[in-house]
Amino acid sequence: MPTYAEQVLISTGRSNWPSKIDEDECEDSALVRQLRKNLLRDGKYSDPYHNIMLTNSSFPPTDSLVHQIKEATPSASAFLLPSFQYVPTIPTDPPSVENFIKAFVLPAKLHQTHNTLTRAQQNILLRQPDRQKHFPGARPINEILILICGHGNRDARCGTLGPILQAEFEDKLKRQNIALLRDPPVAEAEVVDTAVEGYVPTARVGLISHIGGHKWAGNVIVYIPPSFRGNPLAGKGIWYGRVGPEHVEGIVGKTVLDGKVIKELFRGGIDGEREVITL
Structure with missing residues (x-):
């Protein structure tokens, strides 16, 4: 990373x-x-x-x-x-x-x-x-962000895998009752508290340009917002490499919901203090 x-x-x-x-x-x-x-x-x-x-x-x-x-x-x-x-x-x-x-x-x-x-x-x-x-x-930003390299004009592997992974993440997030956001963010009048009973988590899944490491395709960054206070990864960004469709359900379950890093896919991470996360 x-x-x-x-x-x-x-x-x-x-x-x-x-x-x-x-x-x-x-x-x-x-x-x-x-x-x-x-x-x-x-x-x-x-x-x-x-x-x-x-x-x-x-x-x-x-x-x-x-x-x-x-x-x-x-x-x-x-x-x-x-x-x-x-x-x-x-x-x-x-x-x-x-x-x-x-x-x-x-x-x-x-x-x-x-x-x-x-x-x-x-x-x-x-x-x-x-x-x-x-x-x-x-x-x-109070929604989960899942960023997938899909920069086909930079690397064909990312261009091929990106859309496949995007569709897979969207499917697995919806199965966990996480609402997908497609419109641009709108102004919020109040601070969001995700710990409130009945709160429905939201997420955005998007393709991004090259972030380095063609050999690690598919490349995925998962950002968990600070407002997810019960998640150990709140306020952090986790980089995964060599992600295939078969890994997506595990990333959603372990990382997005449980706040755990999957060691086998881990490329690195960053926290709110700009410190590099290592295992």
Whole structure:
């Protein structure tokens, strides 16, 4: 598993992309290009101790037509993990993307190595949560997320296995009375408490772009939200590799419901403190 501090999962509503997602000609690729320019190697906000993973997903973006007409600027939607936040409207012009980075993506606390920097230099690399008010509709994620690499233009194995695994996960989740969400997230007025009697768990299953490790196909990431307080994996992301349809029922039962890691499939994991999970 690649070491990362945050996965920015961009909602494209499509299930396949060019081999390099920043070369996509669709409007949502503008966000990828701006994020890559600012966050990856030699970028203004590049931080080797806070690596950012940029990934496209098949989840549909929030309808931002009104915003685009008003502002005359295309926008995108993204999930942030393991922050478990969803930002529905991110204008893709360069100043707005920098504002998004400062509001949500930068670390809340710098690695001790940065103590040698001046205060001004440190402030550039630190998150500024007060900027989140410029992104109305941002909300916590309280549903299970199951992400499956289906990037066929990058690797044929993922392109073949991805849709098969997606259908299998959806079937097995429904059999466990977990409701599948297909529409974009909507604003929530109250904090969700999954421990309340009668609460019906919800989940999203989507295809994503390349996350490394073609030889591990099928590649699956399971994110359990912090609100699932009774689950030992709440607030964590678990990476599985070499997943076949025959493994899906076990992943749903053991990992999603019981909060247990399946050692034979385990590639790694990340917790809410950005620490790597090992067995």
